[in-house]
Amino acid sequence: MGKTVIVANWKSNMELAEADTWLRKFHDASGKVAFSEKEVIICPPFTVMAFLAEWIKKSGLPISLGAQNLSPFPKGAYTGEVSAEQVSEIASYVLIGHSERRKYFHEDDQMLQNKVDMALASGLQSIFCVQGVEDSIPKGVVHVAYEPVFAIGTGEPDSPENAGSTARSIKETFGVHTVLYGGSVTAANVHSFTSTEDIHGVLVGSASLDPEVFSSIVANA
Numbered sequence: 001m002g003k004t005v006i007v008a009n010w011k012s013n014m015e016l017a018e019a020d021t022w023l024r025k026f027h028d029a030s031g032k033v034a035f036s037e038k039e040v041i042i043c044p045p046f047t048v049m050a051f052l053a054e055w056i057k058k059s060g061l062p063i064s065l066g067a068q069n070l071s072p073f074p075k076g077a078y079t080g081e082v083s084a085e086q087v088s089e090i091a092s093y094v095l096i097g098h099s100e101r102r103k104y105f106h107e108d109d110q111m112l113q114n115k116v117d118m119a120l121a122s123g124l125q126s127i128f129c130v131q132g133v134e135d136s137i138p139k140g141v142v143h144v145a146y147e148p149v150f151a152i153g154t155g156e157p158d159s160p161e162n163a164g165s166t167a168r169s170i171k172e173t174f175g176v177h178t179v180l181y182g183g184s185v186t187a188a189n190v191h192s193f194t195s196t197e198d199i200h201g202v203l204v205g206s207a208s209l210d211p212e213v214f215s216s217i218v219a220n221a
């Protein structure tokens with residue numbers, strides 16, 4: 001990830017027809033984007049992942065796919081779970097440790113370590129989300145997203161100064177390679193984060209659902 005990284009987290013949004021419209025509009029809107037300098041990663045729900053993969057292949061759109069989650073277990077008798085082997089067939093990245101998963105699905109440090117281990121064994125790159133240096137980061141994590149909970153979906157981002165110094169502390173404490181910032185990123189504020197030392201990119205929730213807005217975020221990053 002030497003390029004500026006822009007991750008879209010669609011969460012539990014987007015049905016097939018909406019994903020189709022999103023891709024068409026993003027494709028049209030992003031004609032002037034210098035993709036050689038940007039790594040764009042879309043994290044859709046599993047239900048539309050194969051559709052996106054096919055669309056990307058056909059259109060040649062230079063974007064990668066990431067999963068929003070994966071099973072902490074290997075493949076087998078784990079009803080309802082999607083294993084790292086399955087995810088790695090179709091995606092290159094996976095989000096692990098998002099605050100919504102910690103809060104609503106009670107994912108603890110051991111489970112997060114297991115997920116990171118599964119991702120590593122299947123060649124998936126995990127993007128591990130933390131609140132700050134107080135969270136532990138499992139061994140094997142290379143990419144981290146600093147996502148303060150007060151900034152997620154609130155329209156109140158952290159300041160670039162604080163995000164930058166937290167990113168630096170995370171790198172120094174855990175020896176990770178890449179730190180992204182996430183939380184109320186918009187087309188207007190994205191550059192203030194990506195131009196900050198120690199921040200390598202952004203993770204975008206709500207603003208990634210609009211293809212034109214997301215295209216501007218990618219262009220401005």
Ligand code: PGA
Pocket residue numbers: 009147151152153154155182183184185203204205206207
């Ligand atoms: P937001 O979400 O951009 O809507 O604040 C970010 C995230 O949860 O990853």
